[in-house]
Amino acid sequence: MTLVLTERYVATVSAGDRDLVEALLAGDETAFASLVDGWSGSMLRLARSHVPSESVAEEVVQETWLAVLRGLPSFRAESSLRTWVYQILLNQAKTRGVRERRTVPFASLVSDDEDSPSVDPTRFQGPGDPHPGGWRAFPEEWPEHSLLSREVLDVVRRAVAALPERQRVVVSLRDLDGQSAEEVATLLDISPGNQRVLLHRGRSTVRAHLERYLTDSSELEVAR
Amino acid sequence: MRCQEFVELVTSYLEGDLPEGDRAEFERHMELCPGCERYLDQFRTTMTLLGSLPAESISVSARTHLLEAFAGWRAGEDDGRA
Numbered sequence: 385m386t387l388v389l390t391e392r393y394v395a396t397v398s399a400g401d402r403d404l405v406e407a408l409l410a411g412d413e414t415a416f417a418s419l420v421d422g423w424s425g426s427m428l429r430l431a432r433s434h435v436p437s438e439s440v441a442e443e444v445v446q447e448t449w450l451a452v453l454r455g456l457p458s459f460r461a462e463s464s465l466r467t468w469v470y471q472i473l474l475n476q477a478k479t480r481g482v483r484e485r486r487t488v489p490f491a492s493l494v495s496d497d498e499d500s501p502s503v504d505p506t507r508f509q510g511p512g513d514p515h516p517g518g519w520r521a522f523p524e525e526w527p528e529h530s531l532l533s534r535e536v537l538d539v540v541r542r543a544v545a546a547l548p549e550r551q552r553v554v555v556s557l558r559d560l561d562g563q564s565a566e567e568v569a570t571l572l573d574i575s576p577g578n579q580r581v582l583l584h585r586g587r588s589t590v591r592a593h594l595e596r597y598l599t600d601s602s603e604l605e606v607a608r
Numbered sequence: 609m610r611c612q613e614f615v616e617l618v619t620s621y622l623e624g625d626l627p628e629g630d631r632a633e634f635e636r637h638m639e640l641c642p643g644c645e646r647y648l649d650q651f652r653t654t655m656t657l658l659g660s661l662p663a664e665s666i667s668v669s670a671r672t673h674l675l676e677a678f679a680g681w682r683a684g685e686d687d688g689r690a
């Protein structure tokens with residue numbers, strides 16, 4: 385019987401997840417601590433999108449972990465463990481958001497300029513130019529040494545924070561946390577195409593911020 | 609393919625979502641166009657930087673509370689079985 389169950393589970397859940405759930409159910413505190421340490425930061429980030437304050441966001445993360453413990457014995461492995469945990473988080477965060485009068489249902493958020501172009505259209509030649517749709521001037525090279533500075537990460541962090549809600553959530557889950565396209569689409573209940581558009585918009589905007597920062601400072605150097 | 613179209617397809621390309629014909633056209637454009645080659649490179653750099661943002665964490669007290677809850681959860685379960 386165990387074998388049959390195991391085989392069915394293989395299709396939906398990774399061996400890593402299965403081992404992890406078994407370890408948790410067996411009371412392995414190290415496994416729980418590493419899970420909490422590994423995911424809580426990104427859960428905090430996600431919770432913030434739905435609740436008004438930092439302290440409430442942290443409460444939501446705590447409540448989520450407690451709900452995870454309560455639900456773990458009946459975890460069905462229909463999704464990855466992470467998706468399941470994050471779904472609980474989103475539910476907790478939405479419930480708190482309603483209570484705190486700040487509801488942000490993800491799927492119903494208005495399309496935050498999803499149709500706007502990735503690159504400022506004035507960067508490309510117009511209909512009357514020799515090569516319509518081609519670069520007027522190629523993007524400038526980024527100074528290699530600036531990319532290693534601490535400051536550049538601040539630029540990236542601020543650029544992410546300034547993204548429209550949906551883009552920020554998708555970019556965070558994909559590029560900061562390293563979740564898969566499929567996991568993110570499942571978690572947020574959006575189509576794969578929508579997931580990709582939000583990701584692309586967000587990344588494009590962050591690149592544009594970096595470009596402004598990196599090429600402005602090299603202009604300064606040239607002017608000096 | 610024009611440069612203005614190229615920049616819209618970068619994520620689809622990197623995700624492996626472009627149909628075969630589009631992918632070939634995308635790669636051909638990249639070989640011929642230093643501007644778009646650089647754009648793709650900068651896009652990748654952006655993703656790398658995003659991935660290297662320092663992780664956040666919950667407060668020490670919240671973490672301690674959770675580890676205690678886990679220990680209690682186990683104890684509670686054992687009591688239930690006994």
Ligand SMILES: [Zn+2]
Binds near residue numbers: 644
């Ligand atoms: Zn081009």
